[in-house]
Each structure stands twice: as structure tokens, then as C-alpha cells.
Amino acid sequence: MITSPSSLRRSERSRRAILEAALELCTEKGYGRVTVEAIAARAGVSKKTIYRWWPSKSAVILEAFTDALVGTTPFVDTGDIAADLRANVMGAVKLLSTPPYGPAYAGILSEVHHDDALAETVRTKLIDPRFEEAVDRLRRAQEQGQIPPDADLPLAVEMLYGPVYYRHVLRKPVQDEETIAALVAHVLRALGAPPEP
Amino acid sequence: MITSPSSLRRSERSRRAILEAALELCTEKGYGRVTVEAIAARAGVSKKTIYRWWPSKSAVILEAFTDALVGTTPFVDTGDIAADLRANVMGAVKLLSTPPYGPAYAGILSEVHHDDALAETVRTKLIDPRFEEAVDRLRRAQEQGQIPPDADLPLAVEMLYGPVYYRHVLRKPVQDEETIAALVAHVLRALGAPPEP
Numbered sequence: 001m002i003t004s005p006s007s008l009r010r011s012e013r014s015r016r017a018i019l020e021a022a023l024e025l026c027t028e029k030g031y032g033r034v035t036v037e038a039i040a041a042r043a044g045v046s047k048k049t050i051y052r053w054w055p056s057k058s059a060v061i062l063e064a065f066t067d068a069l070v071g072t073t074p075f076v077d078t079g080d081i082a083a084d085l086r087a088n089v090m091g092a093v094k095l096l097s098t099p100p101y102g103p104a105y106a107g108i109l110s111e112v113h114h115d116d117a118l119a120e121t122v123r124t125k126l127i128d129p130r131f132e133e134a135v136d137r138l139r140r141a142q143e144q145g146q147i148p149p150d151a152d153l154p155l156a157v158e159m160l161y162g163p164v165y166y167r168h169v170l171r172k173p174v175q176d177e178e179t180i181a182a183l184v185a186h187v188l189r190a191l192g193a194p195p196e197p
Numbered sequence: 198m199i200t201s202p203s204s205l206r207r208s209e210r211s212r213r214a215i216l217e218a219a220l221e222l223c224t225e226k227g228y229g230r231v232t233v234e235a236i237a238a239r240a241g242v243s244k245k246t247i248y249r250w251w252p253s254k255s256a257v258i259l260e261a262f263t264d265a266l267v268g269t270t271p272f273v274d275t276g277d278i279a280a281d282l283r284a285n286v287m288g289a290v291k292l293l294s295t296p297p298y299g300p301a302y303a304g305i306l307s308e309v310h311h312d313d314a315l316a317e318t319v320r321t322k323l324i325d326p327r328f329e330e331a332v333d334r335l336r337r338a339q340e341q342g343q344i345p346p347d348a349d350l351p352l353a354v355e356m357l358y359g360p361v362y363y364r365h366v367l368r369k370p371v372q373d374e375e376t377i378a379a380l381v382a383h384v385l386r387a388l389g390a391p392p393e394p
Binding site for chain 2 (some may be wrong): 030031032103106107109110111112113114119122123127152155156158159161162163164165166167169170171172179182183186187189190191192
């Protein structure tokens with residue numbers, strides 16, 4: 001199929017309108033009460049348009065959350081692995097403590113346990129790519145001699161992000177900057193990295 | 198109120214019958230389809246009896262899960278903090294990978310995000326006491342000189358259990374013995390503990 005530039009532009013505009021409508025409705029009604037029908041009405045598209053691109057409202061909200069997460073927590077390389085990890089994890093914590101993102105992601109996770117297709121989408125669209133990016137950032141630090149060559153990088157990523165999930169799903173108070181700094185310092189020490197100057 | 202020994206015994210017998218019925222129904226129907234009515238019928242008690250002790254089916258299942266977790270993962274002190282942490286975390290991972298416990302706990306967590314009372318019960322009945330026990334075990338290791346006196350013990354508990362929650366809620370494959378051993382070794386190194394002999 002040949003798609004003209006103008007129809008591609010229109011699709012991206014619709015996509016953005018749909019994701020924005022989904023987030024607005026999460027804020028107004030809470031994740032549980034959002035429906036594909038309401039998203040369609042708010043975005044000014046048909047339900048059919050939404051179902052052409054997404055299998056469920058959860059998939060729409062997952063894409064909106066993923067866009068926000070990727071946008072606010074890039075894996076930058078300033079040459080300082082500790083500072084870059086602090087910025088990255090703190091960015092994720094801040095997003096999770098900002099409505100509607102935190103409650104929306106909690107809503108998605110609450111469906112993961114009984115929705116196999118959604119669980120697969122969460123892993124392939126959100127978790128796996130982010131996990132790989134985090135490992136890549138650690139690998140660059142390894143290449144720069146900031147982390148020993150034999151360090152277990154995937155384990156480090158779980159030690160960094162595990163506590164964020166722990167507090168999020170249990171609805172404990174989120175980490176502050178100081179706690180994130182301590183967490184990052186502990187993970188780097190666990191990997192055998194020399195202490196920060 | 199004075200309660201006779203026999204009525205106390207009967208209550209404990211009913212409690213156990215109710216918890217067992219709840220777990221059986223989780224296995225047979227899945228967490229989402231369990232009802233207080235079905236638990237009552239299976240346990241041979243009235244719905245009123247259940248509602249006298251628990252506010253919801255989630256609270257019943259939470260108590261059954263907590264009993265199982267406490268029973269299978271005691272915080273023992275053999276004098277070897279690394280071995281004791283490995284046994285403790287591995288016990289929790291094994292319980293979570295055993296139906297109906299893992300799916301049941303996932304079901305409970307899925308309601309935590311929108312049920313404030315359940316969230317509070319999970320924290321006060323399950324999470325906070327277990328967290329304190331873990332910190333206490335680390336503190337005894339500290340007193341025995343296995344962990345430096347200035348170590349951040351609560352952070353260590355989150356680094357140990359965070360990755361377990363991370364995999365559980367995302368339905369990733371659970372950790373094996375080797376991964377748990379690596380995790381424990383990393384957390385102890387992060388605290389500045391000397392390497393195992």
C-alpha cells in the first residue's frame with residue numbers, strides 16, 4: 001500500500017489526539033473508568049479508528065505512558081555514569097508521582113496479571129527496549145573504565161528499577177533525590193565501581 | 198467478653214477452613230472469579246462469618262498468602278547472613294512461582310492501586326512487619342561484624358526485594374538460585390560487607 005505524506009501526517013495527528021484524550025480521561029475519571037468509546041469521542045475519531053491501531057484502552061494508555069517515559073527519561077551519556085543514572089531513575093520516579101501517569105501505569109500493571117496479550121505488549125514495547133537502553137548505557141560506562149569489565153549489568157538494572165516498582169505497586173511514598181542518589185551509589189559499589197570523587 | 202477455650206478453637210478451625218477454601222478457589226477459578234459467597238460455601242460457614250472477620254475476599258486471600266509467606270520464609274539466623282538472605286529471598290520467589298500463591302498475590306496487588314483500604318492492609322499486615330524482620334536480620338549481622346555499622350539497611354531490603362516484585366508484576370521469568378545468589382552477593386557488597394570466604 002502506498003501512503004501519501006498527507007495521510008501519514010493525518011495519522012500521526014490522530015494518534016496524538018487519541019493518546020492525549022486517553023490521558024485526559026485518566027486524570028478526570030481514573031484509569032478504571034476510561035473506555036475506548038470516551039477516548040474516541042474526546043479525540044474526535046471513531047471507535048473503529050482506535051481499534052484499527054490498538055486492541056484495547058489499556059494498549060492506548062500504555063502507548064501514552066511509554067511516549068511520556070521515553071520523552072522524559074532519555075539515557076544520556078554525559079560521561080558521568082552516576083549522574084546519568086540518578087537523572088534517569090529520578091525522571092522515572094517523578095513521572096510515576098505525576099498524575100495521571102503513575103495511577104495510569106498502576107492500572108496497566110493491574111491488568112497485566114490476567115491479560116496475557118497486554119503483558120506481552122508491556123514487555124515488548126516498554127520494558128525490554130528500556131532495559132536494553134539501560135544496559136547499553138552501563139556498557140558505555142564499562143568501556144570508559146567506570147565499571148569493571150566483568151560486572152553483571154542486567155542485574156544492576158533490576159537493582160536500580162526494582163525498588164521503584166516495589167514502592168509504586170505497594171503505593172509507598174516515592175523515593176526522593178537523596179534516596180535515589182544512595183541507591184545509584186550502592187548499585188555502582190555493588191558492581192565494583194570506584195567511589196565517586 | 199469471656200471466650201471459652203472451645204469457642205476459640207472453633208474460631209481458629211473456621212479461620213483455617215476459610216483460608217484454605219479461598220486458596221482452593223484461587224487455584225480452580227483464578228483470583229478474579231473468587232467470591233466471598235463461594236468461599237463461605239466451600240468452607241461450610243455463612244457469608245456473615247466471613248464478613249465479621251474480613252472486609253472483602255481480597256482481605257481473606259491476603260491473609261492466606263501472608264500465612265504461607267511467613268510460614269515458608271522465616272528470617273532465621275544461622276550466623277551466615279549471605280546464606281540466610283539467599284534462603285529467605287529464594288523462599289519468597291518459590292512461593293510466588295507456586296500456584297495459587299503467585300497469581301493470588303498478583304491479584305491482590307492489582308486491587309491495591311484502586312482500593313485504599315486494601316493498600317493499607319497490605320502494608321500494615323504484610324509489608325511493614327516483613328520489612329522490619331528483614332532489617333532486624335541485617336542488624337544482627339551488623340552486630341556480628343558481617344556488615345559495616347553505617348550500612349543503609351532499609352535500602353538493602355528494597356534492593357533485595359525490589360527485583361522480586363519487578364519480575365512478579367511484569368510476569369517475567371522468576372529468578373533462579375544462581376541469580377538470587379548473585380543478587381544477595383551484590384547487595385552485601387553494596388553495603389560494604391567483606392566478600393564471602
